[in-house]
Each structure stands twice: as structure tokens, then as C-alpha cells.
Amino acid sequence: xxxxxxxxxxxxxxxxxxxxxxxxxxxxxxxxxxxxxxxxxxxxxxxxxxxxxxxxxxxxxxxxxxxxxxxxxxxxxxxxxxxxxxxxxxxxxxxxxxxxxxxxxxxxxxxxxxxxxxxxxxxxxxxxxxxxxxxxxxxxxxxxxxxxxxxxxxxxxxxxxxxxxxxxxxxxxxxxxxxx
Ligand SMILES: [Zn+2]
Numbered sequence: 001x002x003x004x005x006x007x008x009x010x011x012x013x014x015x016x017x018x019x020x021x022x023x024x025x026x027x028x029x030x031x032x033x034x035x036x037x038x039x040x041x042x043x044x045x046x047x048x049x050x051x052x053x054x055x056x057x058x059x060x061x062x063x064x065x066x067x068x069x070x071x072x073x074x075x076x077x078x079x080x081x082x083x084x085x086x087x088x089x090x091x092x093x094x095x096x097x098x099x100x101x102x103x104x105x106x107x108x109x110x111x112x113x114x115x116x117x118x119x120x121x122x123x124x125x126x127x128x129x130x131x132x133x134x135x136x137x138x139x140x141x142x143x144x145x146x147x148x149x150x151x152x153x154x155x156x157x158x159x160x161x162x163x164x165x166x167x168x169x170x171x172x173x174x175x176x177x178x179x180x
Contacts, residue, residue, distance in 0.1 A: 092145030
């Protein structure tokens with residue numbers, strides 16, 4: 001099992017923090033690190049770690065089996081829906097797949113996948129030359145994957161990390177999608 005794979009911004013911040021602690025070049029405290037806001041924390045941690053380390057950390061944070069995905073899996077299981085995981089043969093490798101119905105569910109982190117209008121989808125104020133193209137690529141890729149799935153006759157649902165706060169509403173949305 002590879003290290004930690006959580007996607008909440010808090011966990012991401014902690015991961016970056018731990019990585020920073022291990023890296024002697026990054027031991028200097030940053031003046032930016034005064035806010036307790038998670039995104040600011042991530043931002044200042046990110047500024048302190050090397051680009052290679054940053055890529056590695058991000059790939060871990062963005063990996064499969066993230067906490068929100070586990071939550072959705074448990075919820076669906078409790079609702080008696082049975083699914084397959086991470087269909088590698090489908091565009092975007094959907095997190096949950098219902099093959100006989102040709103339905104796929106993506107569980108997206110609001111920050112990485114830029115949930116429109118969501119308070120979690122903050123934009124770091126520094127290193128925008130790094131972040132903005134990265135966000136644009138993610139959005140473009142997500143859109144392409146949804147279009148490809150649609151062309152293949154699949155229906156896709158995106159569950160956002162922030163939706164996990166209201167389990168009843170999420171359960172209703174999942175049920176509506178899967179019973180449709
Ligand atoms: Zn959101």
C-alpha cells in the first residue's frame with residue numbers, strides 16, 4: 001500500500017506538511033503559513049517543496065481510493081447497489097461502474113476538479129502560472145471524458161466532495177441516477 005491517499009484538503013495539507021518536514025530544504029517556516037485555512041496551508045506548503053516532490057505528493061493525493069470515494073462506496077453499498085471499481089477501459093477510469101446499466105460515477109475533489117461556485121475550489125494566490133494551466137487541463141480532461149462516455153452510450157454522474165456533507169441529499173441523487 002502506498003502512503004496516504006486522502007483527498008480532503010486538510011489531509012492534503014497534512015501530507016504536504018509531513019513531506020516538507022522530511023525535506024531539509026523546506027524546513028524554513030514561511031510567513032505565508034499564518035492562516036489556518038486549508039487552501040492557504042496547502043499553498044504555502046506547496047511553495048516550500050520542490051517541483052518533483054510536489055508532483056509526487058499530488059499524484060498520491062489524487063490517486064484512487066480517496067476518502068470521499070470510500071464514503072460514496074459505503075453509501076451505495078448500504079443502499080444495496082453493487083458496482084465495479086476503476087474501470088480502466090473507460091474514459092477517465094470512472095471510480096464506480098455499473099456495467100449492465102452503462103452508468104458510471106466519478107467522485108471529484110472540489111479543489112482539483114474546480115467545482116463551479118464551490119467554496120472549496122479556491123485558487124492559490126501565488127504561483128498562478130503553475131496552478132491555472134493545471135486547473136485548465138484537469139477541466140478539459142474531465143469534459144473530454146464525459147463526452148467520450150456519452151458517445152459510447154454511457155451515462156455519467158459526478159459526485160462532488162462537498163456533497164458528502166448532506167448524506168440524505170446525496171443518497172437521493174445517487175438513487176435517482178441509478179434507478180433512472
Ligand atoms: Zn464542491
